Amino acid sequence: MALLFAAPAAAVLPDEMLPDAAQEQRARALSKDLRCVVCQNQSIDDSDAPLARDLRLLVREQIAAGKSDAAVRDYVVERYGNFVLLKPPVEGDTLLLWVGPFAVLLFGALGLFLWQRNRPAARGDAPLTAAERAELDRLSGPSD
Structure with a gap:
C-alpha cells in the first residue's frame, strides 16, 4: 500500500x-x-x-x-x-510513436467486430422442428 x-x-x-x-x-x-x-x-x-x-x-x-x-x-x-525527449515532436521519424497505439486499438476493434460478425450462431437460437418438439413432448411425459 x-x-x-x-x-x-x-x-x-x-x-x-x-x-x-x-x-x-x-x-x-x-x-x-x-x-x-x-x-x-x-x-x-x-x-x-x-x-x-x-x-x-x-x-x-x-x-x-x-x-x-x-x-x-x-x-x-x-x-x-x-x-x-520524453515527449518527442510529431515528425516523420516519430510518427509511429504517436500513431502506433491508436492503430493497434483500431485494428483490435476491427478484428473483434469481424470475429463477432462472422462467428456461427449459437445452436440454441434456432426454433425446434416439429419432429424435435414431438420427441421433447414424448420424453417429458404427460403433463398434469
Missing part, C-alpha cells in the same frame, strides 16, 4: 548540483523532460543509471556555460536524437 503513494525519488546527487539555485532549478526542469536512454521510461532526473548521470552533468555544464534551455535541449537532441 505504501508503494502506491510513494513518489519517485530524484537520482540527482549532491555533487552534481549547481551552486546557483536558479540554474539548478532550470537543470532540474530540463532533466525531467529528457528520457534516460537506458531506463527508457524514466527521466534522467529520476534514473540512477550511469548514463543518466552523464546526461545530467552535460545539461548542467551547458547551463553553467550560459546556454538557454532551448539550446541545451537542442544540443542533447543533436547528440542522442528525438528518442531522448
Whole structure:
C-alpha cells in the first residue's frame, strides 16, 4: 500500500548540483523532460543509471556555460536524437510513436467486430422442428 503513494525519488546527487539555485532549478526542469536512454521510461532526473548521470552533468555544464534551455535541449537532441525527449515532436521519424497505439486499438476493434460478425450462431437460437418438439413432448411425459 505504501508503494502506491510513494513518489519517485530524484537520482540527482549532491555533487552534481549547481551552486546557483536558479540554474539548478532550470537543470532540474530540463532533466525531467529528457528520457534516460537506458531506463527508457524514466527521466534522467529520476534514473540512477550511469548514463543518466552523464546526461545530467552535460545539461548542467551547458547551463553553467550560459546556454538557454532551448539550446541545451537542442544540443542533447543533436547528440542522442528525438528518442531522448520524453515527449518527442510529431515528425516523420516519430510518427509511429504517436500513431502506433491508436492503430493497434483500431485494428483490435476491427478484428473483434469481424470475429463477432462472422462467428456461427449459437445452436440454441434456432426454433425446434416439429419432429424435435414431438420427441421433447414424448420424453417429458404427460403433463398434469
